[in-house]
Amino acid sequence: xxxxxxxxxxxxxxxxxxxxxxxxxxxxxxxxxxxxxxxxxxxxxxxxxxxxxxxxxxxxxxxxxxxxxxxxxxxxxxxxxxxxxxxxxxxxxxxxxxxxxxxxxxxxxxxxxxxxxxxxxxxxxxxxxxxxxxxxxxxxxxxxxxxxxxxxxxxxxxxxxxxxxxxxxxxxxxxxxxxxxxxxxxx
Amino acid sequence: xxxxxxxxxxxxxxxxxxxxxxxxxxxxxxxxxxxxxxxxxxxxxxxxxxxxxxxxxxxxxxxxxxxxxxxxxxxxxxxxxxxxxxxxxxxxxxxxxxxxxxxxxxxxxxxxxxxxxxxxxxxxxxxxxxxxxxxxxxxxxxxxxxxxxxxxxxxxxxxxxxxxxxxxxxxxxxxxxxxxxxxxxxxxxxxxxxxxxxxxxxxxxxxxxxxxxxxxxxxxxxxxxxxxxxxxxxxxxxxxxxxxxxxxxxxxxxxxxxxxxxxxxxxxxxxxxxxxxxxxxxxxxxxxxxxxxxxxxxxxxxxxxxxxxxxxxxxxxxxxxxxxxxxxxxxxxxxxxxxxxxxxxxxxxxxxxxxxxxxxxxxxxxxxxxxxxxxxxxxxxxxxxxxxxxxxxxxxxxxxxxxxxxxxxxxxxxxxxxxxxxxxxxxxxxxxx
Numbered sequence: 001x002x003x004x005x006x007x008x009x010x011x012x013x014x015x016x017x018x019x020x021x022x023x024x025x026x027x028x029x030x031x032x033x034x035x036x037x038x039x040x041x042x043x044x045x046x047x048x049x050x051x052x053x054x055x056x057x058x059x060x061x062x063x064x065x066x067x068x069x070x071x072x073x074x075x076x077x078x079x080x081x082x083x084x085x086x087x088x089x090x091x092x093x094x095x096x097x098x099x100x101x102x103x104x105x106x107x108x109x110x111x112x113x114x115x116x117x118x119x120x121x122x123x124x125x126x127x128x129x130x131x132x133x134x135x136x137x138x139x140x141x142x143x144x145x146x147x148x149x150x151x152x153x154x155x156x157x158x159x160x161x162x163x164x165x166x167x168x169x170x171x172x173x174x175x176x177x178x179x180x181x182x183x184x185x186x187x
Numbered sequence: 188x189x190x191x192x193x194x195x196x197x198x199x200x201x202x203x204x205x206x207x208x209x210x211x212x213x214x215x216x217x218x219x220x221x222x223x224x225x226x227x228x229x230x231x232x233x234x235x236x237x238x239x240x241x242x243x244x245x246x247x248x249x250x251x252x253x254x255x256x257x258x259x260x261x262x263x264x265x266x267x268x269x270x271x272x273x274x275x276x277x278x279x280x281x282x283x284x285x286x287x288x289x290x291x292x293x294x295x296x297x298x299x300x301x302x303x304x305x306x307x308x309x310x311x312x313x314x315x316x317x318x319x320x321x322x323x324x325x326x327x328x329x330x331x332x333x334x335x336x337x338x339x340x341x342x343x344x345x346x347x348x349x350x351x352x353x354x355x356x357x358x359x360x361x362x363x364x365x366x367x368x369x370x371x372x373x374x375x376x377x378x379x380x381x382x383x384x385x386x387x388x389x390x391x392x393x394x395x396x397x398x399x400x401x402x403x404x405x406x407x408x409x410x411x412x413x414x415x416x417x418x419x420x421x422x423x424x425x426x427x428x429x430x431x432x433x434x435x436x437x438x439x440x441x442x443x444x445x446x447x448x449x450x451x452x453x454x455x456x457x458x459x460x461x462x463x464x465x466x467x468x469x470x471x472x473x474x475x476x477x478x479x480x481x482x483x484x485x486x487x488x489x490x491x492x493x494x495x496x497x498x499x500x501x502x503x504x505x506x507x508x509x510x511x512x513x514x515x516x517x518x519x520x521x522x523x524x525x526x527x528x529x530x531x532x533x534x535x536x537x538x539x540x541x542x543x544x545x546x547x548x549x550x551x552x553x554x555x556x557x558x559x560x561x562x563x564x565x566x567x568x569x570x571x572x573x574x575x576x577x578x579x580x581x582x583x584x585x586x587x588x589x590x591x592x593x594x595x596x597x598x599x600x601x602x603x604x605x606x607x608x609x610x611x612x613x614x615x616x617x618x619x620x
Contacts, residue, residue, distance in 0.1 A: 037361055037608045038588065085500075087455075113410070120587075123524040123538050123567045124392060124612070125437045126494060126501055128413075129450065129457040129478040132434045136455025155412060156434050156452070160390060165364045167585045 067107045067187035072180075076103040079163075080138065082176040084119070087133035089141060093178075097138060100180055101145035109185035114138045116156040117163075117179060119172035124158060131156030138178045153183070214313040215287055217256050217345045219576060223599035226258040227344065228285060232270045233262070234292035234304065239329050243304060246333035247290065249377055250351040251340065253593075254577070255600030260286055272305050281311045290340060302326040308340055318343045330379060331620060338618075350572035351376060354616040355579060356394040356403050357591060359383060360609040364587040369611075371405055371418070376572075376615070378605030384418060393437060393568075396616040399444030404428070406436045415449055417464075429462060429469065437480050441508075442488045448472075450480040459493055461508070472510035483528045483535075484508065485552070492516070492526040492535050492552070503537060505552060516554035525568050528552070529575040530617075534596070536569040536578055547580050547594060560598040570614045579604055581611040 064070045072078060077100065080093035089097065104110060116135030118127040135154035143149050163179075164171035217227055231248045234240030251257035266280035272293040281289050292306030301323050308318035320339055322332045331352055338349025353376045362368040371384040371391045384403075385391055394405035401420040406413055415428040415438045428438065433452040440447055441461070448461045459482045462469040473479040477497035484491055492505045503517035503526045517523040521541030528535055532552070539546045539559065545566045550557040565583040572578070576596050583589040589611045591604035604613070 038363065120565065120583075121543075122522075122540070123481075125450065125481045126478060126496075126524050128434055128436045129452065129480050132452040132457060133455045133478070140455075154433070154455075155410070157408070160367065160392075160408070162365060165587065 063187060065187060067110075069182045069186045072100075072103055072110075072182055072186070076100045078180045080178045081173060082134055082178070084172075084176065085122075085130070087116075087130065087137045089137055093138075094141070097141050098145065101142050101147055104142070104147050104151070107185070107187075110182055111151045111184045112153075113181045113183045114152060114154045115161070115179040115181060116154065117161060117175060117177045118159045119175040120159045120162065120167070121172060122159060124160075127158035128156050131158045134176075134178050138180070215310055215317070215344055219256065219345050219347050219595075220597045221599075222345070223255040223595065223597065226252075226256055227288060228258045228260055229288040229290065229340075230260045230265060230281060230284070230286040231262075231290045232265065232267075232292070234294050234306070235270070235272070236294040237296065239302070239326075240292065240294040240304075243292070243294065243329055243333040243336070244290075246330060246377065246379075247337045247340070250334060250337035253377070253602070253605070254341065255595060255602075256341075256345065260284065272307055276309055276311075278309075278311050278314050281309075287311050288344070290336075292336070296326075297323070300326070302329060302332070304329075304332050304336070306336055308343060330375065334375075334377075335620065347576055348574040348618075350574040350577055350615075350618070352619050353573060354396075354619065355570075355591075355604075355606075355613050356396055356405075356616070357606070357613040358391055358394070358611050360589055360611060361387070367587075371403070372610070373403075373420070374606060376605075378607070381606070384420075384423075393612050393614075395439045395614045397440050397444050398442055398617050404438040404440060404447055406438060415447070417447075429467065437482065439483060441484050442486050448482040448484065448491065450482070459491070459510075470509070472506070472508070473513075474510075481525050483526050485528050486530055486532045490552075492528055494524045494526060503535065503550075503554075516550070516552065517557075518554055519557055527569055527571060529571050530573050531575040533575065536571060538567040538569065538580075547578060549578075549596060558598065560594045560596070561592075561601055566592075568612055572615050573618050579613045579615060581613065583611070 077096040080096045114135040116131030118131050135156055139152045139154050162175040164174040231244050233244045248259040252259050264284050270291045272291050276289055289309040289311055295303040297303050303321055303323040305321040307316050310317050322335055324332055334352035337351040341349040354373050355376055356373045359370045359372040360367055368387040369390045370387045371394055374381040390408040392406045394403050396403055403418040406415050413434045415435050417426045417428055431451045435451045438447050438449040446461050446463050450457050451460050456476055457478045457480055458471055458473045459479050460469050460471050475497045477495050479495045481494040482491045489508055490505055491508055492503055494501055495504050501522040501524050502515055503523045504513050505516050506513040521539050523537050523539055525538040526535050534549045535552055536549050539548050544562050546559040547561040547566050547569050548559040563582055564585050567581050569578045569580045577593055579591055579593045581589050582592045589609050591606050591610045591613050593604050594601045
């Protein structure tokens with residue numbers, strides 16, 4: 001098969017953390033800095049997210065009064081958990097979701113996104129599908145409790161956004177979750 | 188953008204060097220399924236005529252060694268230091284160091300500015316020349332020339348097609364586990380020429396090469412949702428593949444390059460769809476309330492193998508490309524996912540999860556002959572080299588360090604892939620030229 005090979009784009013010389021590569025080819029322009037792996041101190045621009053102490057000056061601290069996102073998290077709860085490979089709602093999940101529904105009825109202008117999450121003991125694509133099932137399970141429950149469907153969007157992060165970096169059963173259990181995030185309309 | 192000049196391979200058998208016979212059949216034969224237990228010693232001399240000759244020899248040696256079937260000998264032991272590609276070597280001297288195979292070459296800068304590389308493979312014990320070729324291209328293409336030489340040697344001695352003149356698309360990982368950064372990347376299969384195609388500001392997953400064009404498909408995930416993209420490698424232009432209300436993921440090209448199969452989720456239910464890239468007509472090929480994902484076309488495009496939990500747990504199923512005739516093909520205990528049909532059509536590679544272990548395995552398309560090739564805390568996502576002999580996959584440790592690894596289909600050669608940094612989701616290109 002005759003396939004034209006590579007671009008004649010003027011090469012941006014790529015300095016890599018790993019071995020030097022001799023010679024030639026030109027490639028699409030390098031997007032962003034060269035990678036440096038995970039890094040124990042998050043080098044190379046991939047620093048950790050800012051802590052609350054580092055909120056830039058001039059910003060108001062997050063609102064905590066009634067109808068705020070913080071109020072939702074503290075007084076209703078934004079996380080429910082699932083059994084392995086399951087998207088059924090346990091009793092403890094329903095309790096939290098009842099509180100979420102009550103809160104959302106009280107503040108009818110608030111919109112949310114349900115994020116479905118999985119533990120890491122599964123493959124990538126299947127876990128996107130499982131996370132979508134979990135998010136939809138929660139959405140259906142909230143709709144059944146009287147929240148308009150148009151207020152609720154869903155997304156699956158599969159196993160890609162764990163909240164606990166551990167690999168023991170307790171950590172995995174925390175990562176099998178549905179996370180309700182306010183996307184608009186909060187005070 | 189201009190493209191590089193296409194490599195013109197003038198494959199020309201050399202005239203015999205005054206020998207009575209035409210190039211003889213090799214008496215060296217490597218059995219691909221057993222050869223890794225005793226790799227063939229091979230002497231690869233620095234190619235003469237230009238400094239790039241030594242670089243070419245190094246790339247060839249590294250390719251052959253990485254296959255697990257060859258053991259390049261230390262050049263410090265070579266009994267002849269200046270080898271003319273046009274002269275027969277002193278076979279007795281090479282026998283004395285136990286080198287059954289000897290590769291000699293020269294680099295010539297032609298009058299039109301192109302680079303020509305002539306090489307001969309010598310069978311030392313038979314005293315003849317199984318292979319003699321020359322490749323010509325633009326000078327910047329010395330690496331592809333080296334890979335084609337390695338492919339020619341591999342093919343002559345094993346009887347299998349080579350896989351060295353290829354690239355791999357993958358996801359380069361960085362950052363902490365709870366906020367992992369994922370960038371789309373490509374590289375030569377030997378780790379050279381890495382190229383980063385996205386900047387990490389959004390997550391990317393499961394890229395695939397088009398079999399017919401310089402194009403990649405992949406899934407991008409942002410808080411606003413998931414999208415499948417077509418990315419033109421030459422222009423850098425990205426195009427969204429349709430708009431869907433829910434999650435979309437797991438895109439792959441059909442073997443003719445005209446379609447993309449993918450998963451789309453609606454109301455929590457994930458099914459497989461196939462979109463025609465010209466008309467954008469989209470057909471839904473599964474409609475089961477189960478999870479149906481990870482489709483992979485058979486090489487003739489007529490069937491799909493996919494992952495479904497319609498039977499209660501994730502298993503592998505095969506169906507016609509129109510969704511007809513669904514039947515299960517995985518029957519062992521455990522959970523089967525990420526099926527990938529081999530380019531020669533003879534095997535399906537997959538990820539199997541059983542207990543607390545993950546494996547890369549292969550089976551025949553009817554489900555028979557299941558063999559597990561690897562075991563670890565988390566192996567997943569196999570991709571086939573175009574010769575159907577080597578598989579690349581992701582291996583992640585407890586703690587979340589993910590790397591690329593390769594395993595040959597005999598299971599004898601398991602080693603890290605040549606990319607030295609954290610990475611996942613590899614997909615192999617076709618042979619480039």
